[in-house]
Amino acid sequence: MSTIVETHEDHGHHGPAKGLTRWLFTTNHKDIGTLYLWFSFLMLFIGGAMAMVVRAELFEPGLQIIQPEFFNQMTTNHGLIMVFGVIMPAFVGLANWMIPMQIGAPDMALPRLNNLSFWLLPMAFTILLSTLFMEPGGPNFGWTFYAPLSTTYAPDTVTFFIFSIHIMGASSILGSINIITTILNMRAPGLTLMKMPLFCWSWLITAYLLIAVMPVLAGTVTMMLMDIHFGTSFFNAAGGGDPILFQHIFWFFGHPEVYIMILPAFGIVSHVISTFSRKPIFGYSSMVYALTSIAILSFVVWAHHMFTVGMPLAGELFFMYSTMLIAIPTGVKVFNWVATMFKGSISFETPMLFAIAFVALFTIGGFSGLMLTIVPADFQYHDTYFVVAHFHYVLVPGSLFGIFAGVYYWIPKWTGNMYDETLGKLHFWLSFISVNLTFFPMHFVGLAGMPRRYPDYALQFADFNAMASVGAFIFGFSQLLLLFIVIKSIRTGKKASSEVWEDAKGRGLEWTLESPPPYHSFTIQPEVK
Amino acid sequence: MSSHQQPYYVPKSSKLPFAMAVTMLTLIIGASTTLKPELGPFGENSYLVLLTGFLMMWTTMFFWFSQVIKENNEGLNNLMLNNSYYYGMAWFIFSEVMFFFAFFFALAYIRNFAVPWLGGEGEKGISNILWPGFEAHWPLMVTPDQAAFPGPEEEMSFGTAYGHGGLAGVLGWIPLYNTICLLSSSVTVHIAHLGLKNGNRLQFNLFLAITLILGYSFVVLQAIEYSEAYTQMGLTLKSGAYGTTFFMLTGFHGFHVCLGAIILTIMLIRGLRGHFSHDDQFGFEAGSWYWHFVDVVWICLVAFVYVM
Ligand code: HEM
Ligand SMILES: [Cu+2]
Numbered sequence: 105m106s107t108i109v110e111t112h113e114d115h116g117h118h119g120p121a122k123g124l125t126r127w128l129f130t131t132n133h134k135d136i137g138t139l140y141l142w143f144s145f146l147m148l149f150i151g152g153a154m155a156m157v158v159r160a161e162l163f164e165p166g167l168q169i170i171q172p173e174f175f176n177q178m179t180t181n182h183g184l185i186m187v188f189g190v191i192m193p194a195f196v197g198l199a200n201w202m203i204p205m206q207i208g209a210p211d212m213a214l215p216r217l218n219n220l221s222f223w224l225l226p227m228a229f230t231i232l233l234s235t236l237f238m239e240p241g242g243p244n245f246g247w248t249f250y251a252p253l254s255t256t257y258a259p260d261t262v263t264f265f266i267f268s269i270h271i272m273g274a275s276s277i278l279g280s281i282n283i284i285t286t287i288l289n290m291r292a293p294g295l296t297l298m299k300m301p302l303f304c305w306s307w308l309i310t311a312y313l314l315i316a317v318m319p320v321l322a323g324t325v326t327m328m329l330m331d332i333h334f335g336t337s338f339f340n341a342a343g344g345g346d347p348i349l350f351q352h353i354f355w356f357f358g359h360p361e362v363y364i365m366i367l368p369a370f371g372i373v374s375h376v377i378s379t380f381s382r383k384p385i386f387g388y389s390s391m392v393y394a395l396t397s398i399a400i401l402s403f404v405v406w407a408h409h410m411f412t413v414g415m416p417l418a419g420e421l422f423f424m425y426s427t428m429l430i431a432i433p434t435g436v437k438v439f440n441w442v443a444t445m446f447k448g449s450i451s452f453e454t455p456m457l458f459a460i461a462f463v464a465l466f467t468i469g470g471f472s473g474l475m476l477t478i479v480p481a482d483f484q485y486h487d488t489y490f491v492v493a494h495f496h497y498v499l500v501p502g503s504l505f506g507i508f509a510g511v512y513y514w515i516p517k518w519t520g521n522m523y524d525e526t527l528g529k530l531h532f533w534l535s536f537i538s539v540n541l542t543f544f545p546m547h548f549v550g551l552a553g554m555p556r557r558y559p560d561y562a563l564q565f566a567d568f569n570a571m572a573s574v575g576a577f578i579f580g581f582s583q584l585l586l587l588f589i590v591i592k593s594i595r596t597g598k599k600a601s602s603e604v605w606e607d608a609k610g611r612g613l614e615w616t617l618e619s620p621p622p623y624h625s626f627t628i629q630p631e632v633k
Numbered sequence: 634m635s636s637h638q639q640p641y642y643v644p645k646s647s648k649l650p651f652a653m654a655v656t657m658l659t660l661i662i663g664a665s666t667t668l669k670p671e672l673g674p675f676g677e678n679s680y681l682v683l684l685t686g687f688l689m690m691w692t693t694m695f696f697w698f699s700q701v702i703k704e705n706n707e708g709l710n711n712l713m714l715n716n717s718y719y720y721g722m723a724w725f726i727f728s729e730v731m732f733f734f735a736f737f738f739a740l741a742y743i744r745n746f747a748v749p750w751l752g753g754e755g756e757k758g759i760s761n762i763l764w765p766g767f768e769a770h771w772p773l774m775v776t777p778d779q780a781a782f783p784g785p786e787e788e789m790s791f792g793t794a795y796g797h798g799g800l801a802g803v804l805g806w807i808p809l810y811n812t813i814c815l816l817s818s819s820v821t822v823h824i825a826h827l828g829l830k831n832g833n834r835l836q837f838n839l840f841l842a843i844t845l846i847l848g849y850s851f852v853v854l855q856a857i858e859y860s861e862a863y864t865q866m867g868l869t870l871k872s873g874a875y876g877t878t879f880f881m882l883t884g885f886h887g888f889h890v891c892l893g894a895i896i897l898t899i900m901l902i903r904g905l906r907g908h909f910s911h912d913d914q915f916g917f918e919a920g921s922w923y924w925h926f927v928d929v930v931w932i933c934l935v936a937f938v939y940v941m
Contacts, residue, residue: 121646125646126646128648128651129646129647129648129650129651130646131643131644131645131646131647131650132646209641210641210643211641211643213714213717213720213721214717214718214721215643215644216644216647216649216650216697217650217721218650219647219650219651220650220651220653220654223650223651223653223654224654224657226654227654227655227657227658227661228661230658231658231661231662231665238672239672240672260669260671260672261669261672263664263665263668263669263672264661264665264669264672266665267661267664267665268661270661271657271658271661274657277725277728280724281720281721281724281725281728282721284720284724285717285720285721285724286717288720289713289716289717289720290641290713290717315724315727315728315731316727316728316731317731318728318731319728319729319731319732319734319735320731320732320734320735320738322732322735323732323734323735323736323739324735327735327736327739327881330870330877330881333668334870334871335782335869335870335871336870336871336876336877336880336881337776337782337873337874337877338739338743338874338877340782341747341751341760341763341777342764342776342777342778342781342782343776343777343778343781343782343872343873343874343877344743344747344748344751344773344776344777344782344873344874344875345743345747345874345877346742346743346746346747346750348747349739349742349743349747352738352742353735353738353739356735356738414757416755416756416757417756624643
């Protein structure tokens with residue numbers, strides 16, 4: 105049987121250290137999970153504030169609040185922060201908290217590395233955000249930082265941006281190595297891969313994707329660095345390179361990246377729907393195969409982001425059909441979630457509300473994705489608000505709602521207190537209504553031809569944009585409610601049982617631990633039958 | 634499984650990772666302000682920040698690895714933790730493979746699409762209107778805009794070496810010796826490994842030392858090659874797409890050879906101090922995996938950069 109050994113400094117007490125150093129030097133998966141989650145929450149408000157600036161400017165046509173130059177910095181940093189600072193760290197935080205508990209391990213496999221991968225993030229974002237206060241202004245070339253906008257025509261601060269991306273990448277790679285190692289090596293005896301909780305499966309695949317594509321991103325920014333400072337010509341046709349090459353390499357990273365941002369949410373939603381339908385997940389093995397095939401396919405679809413740059417016809421067709429193929433495993437997942445709910449005795453606690461909204465609204469995003477995949481149609485949709493609507497549907501009521509569902513589902517386990525159900529429901533309805541108010545009209549203005557990334561627009565788009573801005577502000581302020589709910593659940597609230605949710609015991613090892621769980625999750629590895 | 638019966642060692646808390654994070658912060662501040670002094674507070678002294686960063690990095694790594702080795706010698710590492718290290722190293726190498734993949738991808742794209750299209754070939758040959766006289770060829774000796782990116786006078790390919798002097802040309806071709814060094818060093822590191830497994834310390838130390846000699850010779854040869862390129866061939870980072878891909882691919886590879894050699898040097902020192910045993914040799918095996926990995930990358934380089 106497995107027990108924990110502490111180092112000599114420990115003198116026998118099994119609790120966290122006191123004070124600030126607990127957080128700086130911790131090797132505990134729960135502490136690090138908590139750090140990740142709070143970091144991502146903080147970034148949600150910073151990135152959110154930037155979105156508010158954008159939506160305030162777009163509330164009506166004309167330039168009223170900010171200059172175009174600053175507008176570009178706001179959209180760029182909003183995107184970068186939401187992708188690298190909010191969605192990804194939140195999922196890593198959940199992974200840190202839940203994976204050892206779900207597989208019956210004492211901690212993550214490489215605890216010190218775990219601490220490093222977290223603390224790299226604040227460092228990287230400090231540098232990224234500091235560029236906003238420098239004389240030439242922060243990155244303004246969009247979160248996709250296409251060359252030559254980000255090389256020849258970039259503000260000088262791009263060098264800081266490049267190195268901060270390197271550090272974010274290092275953080276993700278180290279974090280993923282840790283997660284993959286934990287899952288492959290630390291499972292309780294008897295917990296075979298095909299018995300493993302779906303959240304772990306989704307993270308196994310995600311970590312694999314991250315290790316595969318983050319180095320490619322590092323390569324991309326390295327090429328930029330060389331082009332800018334050392335006279336190479338990767339992205340410069342004058343020397344025989346090609347700016348389009350940038351897009352290929354970026355999207356070779358970028359498309360798997362969007363799956364990195366959704367797969368863990370798939371895992372969470374599977375657990376939540378199963379628990380609150382009081383049924384095991386429908387089609388477990390098909391869920392695993394769907395995850396796997398999404399991961400494989402996601403490497404061969406990247407150029408669907410580049411239909412309009414002038415690819416040979418064969419390329420357009422190949423990437424169109426391969427992208428359409430991905431809709432099949434995605435459809436399998438949606439089918440299985442619905443089938444899990446079918447004839448279940450469903451109750452609608454907050455996590456379940458978010459999960460159901462996830463299924464419905466993510467599917468809308470999937471459908472608009474399919475529309476974008478049709479090459480001739482994409483010639484019209486590309487770089488319009490239709491694309492903005494698409495990816496916000498998959499990322500906000502998709503990934504972010506998945507995270508919310510996970511937080512509500514597991515927070516009683518973390519804090520030992522139930523969250524305030526009434527406030528939780530209020531938070532859900534405010535978010536649900538405002539998210540649709542914000543992003544649904546974007547489909548219309550996009551189809552009508554409103555281009556993305558402009559601070560001004562033609563008069564006929566005014567009404568829908570005003571609606572979107574109102575929705576965005578409601579959504580933004582609703583998240584303060586989540587902050588309140590989380591703090592309240594940390595401080596007070598009905599005590600949670602170890603099972604927390606009715607009949608949850610059979611649904612995962614995490615529900616066999618008391619709430620809050622002991623500092624080291626499983627000092628004795630449980631036997632799984 | 635026996636590994637479940639032993640305790641899994643979870644270090645209580647450690648200052649090292651946080652120190653490493655601060656180190657990385659120092660490094661990137663140093664690197665960016667060295668390149669852009671006017672944006673930082675240190676002006677012309679920015680490079681000192683970068684140097685401090687490197688110093689901090691080596692120090693932290695030294696303490697970190699010493700710590701791990703110490704724990705291992707104290708017997709805190711059980712089989713399962715050892716497995717974690719193996720998994721970790723394997724996936725780390727995979728990430729390195731993907732890093733190189735990005736650069737090979739760039740080379741393939743430039744050779745097969747970007748340059749031919751600029752030369753007017755194929756479906757997107759319309760690009761030729763940018764520089765109407767430009768003709769596609771590889772290695773790219775004349776770039777589309779010779780004023781901005783003057784092409785090299787000579788290049789490094791096998792074909793050229795052979796074409797100029799036949800067999801004699803090939804014998805004077807540095808990458809041939811690079812290849813011999815690196816391929817044979819992969820064999821010697823394997824023999825060293827066998828020595829360790831069979832408890833033959835002499836074989837281990839001897840063949841590891843030979844491996845290192847071969848490895849460092851590779852680095853020296855590459856330095857000679859680079860200096861010839863810069864001084865005699867007009868081949869630099871700035872000489873268009875050929876110079877770009879040539880130096881970036883071989884350069885990153887050379888950098889990894891250096892890393893691998895440093896790792897193996899440390900393993901040799903540890904070996905001489907009597908570390909490792911037939912069933913406890915993670916550090917060395919990780920190093921030798923890494924060495925085989927740089928070897929494989931080199932084979933790809935020979936194929937795609939030098940020969941094809
Ligand atoms: C059924 C699945 C999906 C399909 C078929 C699909 C298809 C597409 C296509 C064709 C585009 C390019 C549109 C254009 O620029 O003209 C696109 C953009 C985008 N998609 Fe998806 N997508 C799918 C799912 C997702 C998911 C799950 C996410 C993220 C969680 C996502 C995030 C994005 C983002 C961020 C962009 C815009 C990138 C940019 O240009 O800034 N997509 N999608
Ligand atoms: Cu995509």
